[in-house]
Amino acid sequence: MAQEKISPSVEIDRTVHNFGDILHDSGPVSCTFNLKNTGDKPVVIYNVVSTCGCTDVEWTKEPIRPGQNGKISVTYSNDEGAYPFDKTLTTYLSDTKKPVLLKIRGVSIDAPKPLHELYPVAYGPFALRDHIFKCGNLEQGEQKSEAVMVANTSDKPIKVEFTDVDSNLSISVSPNPIPAQSTAEMSFTVKADRKIWGKNIYKATPVVNGKIYRSNDGKSDIGIWAFTKENFAHLSQDQKAKGPRPTFDESTYSFGKIKRGETVHATFTFKNDGKECFCIYKVDTDAKKWSHSTIPAAMPGDKVSFRVHLDTENLPAGEHLTIVTLTTNSPLRPIVNLFIAGYIE
Numbered sequence: 001m002a003q004e005k006i007s008p009s010v011e012i013d014r015t016v017h018n019f020g021d022i023l024h025d026s027g028p029v030s031c032t033f034n035l036k037n038t039g040d041k042p043v044v045i046y047n048v049v050s051t052c053g054c055t056d057v058e059w060t061k062e063p064i065r066p067g068q069n070g071k072i073s074v075t076y077s078n079d080e081g082a083y084p085f086d087k088t089l090t091t092y093l094s095d096t097k098k099p100v101l102l103k104i105r106g107v108s109i110d111a112p113k114p115l116h117e118l119y120p121v122a123y124g125p126f127a128l129r130d131h132i133f134k135c136g137n138l139e140q141g142e143q144k145s146e147a148v149m150v151a152n153t154s155d156k157p158i159k160v161e162f163t164d165v166d167s168n169l170s171i172s173v174s175p176n177p178i179p180a181q182s183t184a185e186m187s188f189t190v191k192a193d194r195k196i197w198g199k200n201i202y203k204a205t206p207v208v209n210g211k212i213y214r215s216n217d218g219k220s221d222i223g224i225w226a227f228t229k230e231n232f233a234h235l236s237q238d239q240k241a242k243g244p245r246p247t248f249d250e251s252t253y254s255f256g257k258i259k260r261g262e263t264v265h266a267t268f269t270f271k272n273d274g275k276e277c278f279c280i281y282k283v284d285t286d287a288k289k290w291s292h293s294t295i296p297a298a299m300p301g302d303k304v305s306f307r308v309h310l311d312t313e314n315l316p317a318g319e320h321l322t323i324v325t326l327t328t329n330s331p332l333r334p335i336v337n338l339f340i341a342g343y344i345e
Helices: 237-241
Strands: 010-012 016-023 029-037 045-050 055-059 069-076 084-093 100-109 121-123 126-128 132-139 143-152 160-163 169-174 182-191 198-208 222-229 246-248 252-258 263-272 280-285 290-292 303-311 318-328 335-344
Touching (some): 016 029, 069 100, 132 182, 182 222, 198 280, 246 335, 263 335, 280 303
Parallel strands (some): 016 100, 252 335
Antiparallel strands (some): 045 084, 126 143, 143 182, 198 222, 280 318, 290 303, 318 335
């Protein structure tokens, strides 16, 4: 039954349930997450907290003994309007201090619509809502799974496979073949890798009935977005407090007013106020063209400066803000956001 390990002793059949497209006037919808105790001691579901009152939750209250099953049953009221919904269920288990996040999602619509309108990105008869799908935050030593709805817009069943799949990504469609004029679920899992940090897009190319199609806007692959950061779950609170701790002189570099095409050289300076060596695994920004200088590891007490070089050639005129994201080995600051701001003429 259960497939995904969510704590030392518990597996679950899925962490995301996608209702797909549902009519707004069709009333509440329900689903069940099935758990299994694979350990050697009883496990208790302490609590399940929903993000809003539109979601009712019931769960197994008695201890789940080794080898036995439990469940979390969820009902979404479907009365918030004809909009997409994405609800989080924060689940507390007795065998782990870290809460487990479950999700229910879907799209509530006023009236039935043709599949090609609901799924506008088409690789031949294989249709999706977008090219890029989010898998969310991922910690080292773990893997993260998500699922989205896809469609077959043709009058015949289609078999969907994937080629050129990036390492650490697995992706599949069910049911497969997808029946004619019908929907299916595309599931994907990203596995953490200590060679990969920060923001990344993992790609795969759909193969439909043995043929590779380019999408209706010219793309040949789809992407899965995930952010990988360090895992500090094994550390005690005391160890976390004694770990590396960067303190930045300024979190924002202001470049004033410049002409488009000039390169901004943003300098950031920090001191390691912790008791262990501090290092930055990766630097990401939301800019299209940029680079950064080498950032040395900082021993306790060290002060380090580095530069981010921002190319403004293709940026629009007006106020500008670039976000610089650092993925680090600091338990207290695993993610650091810095900013480059100014005015481009």
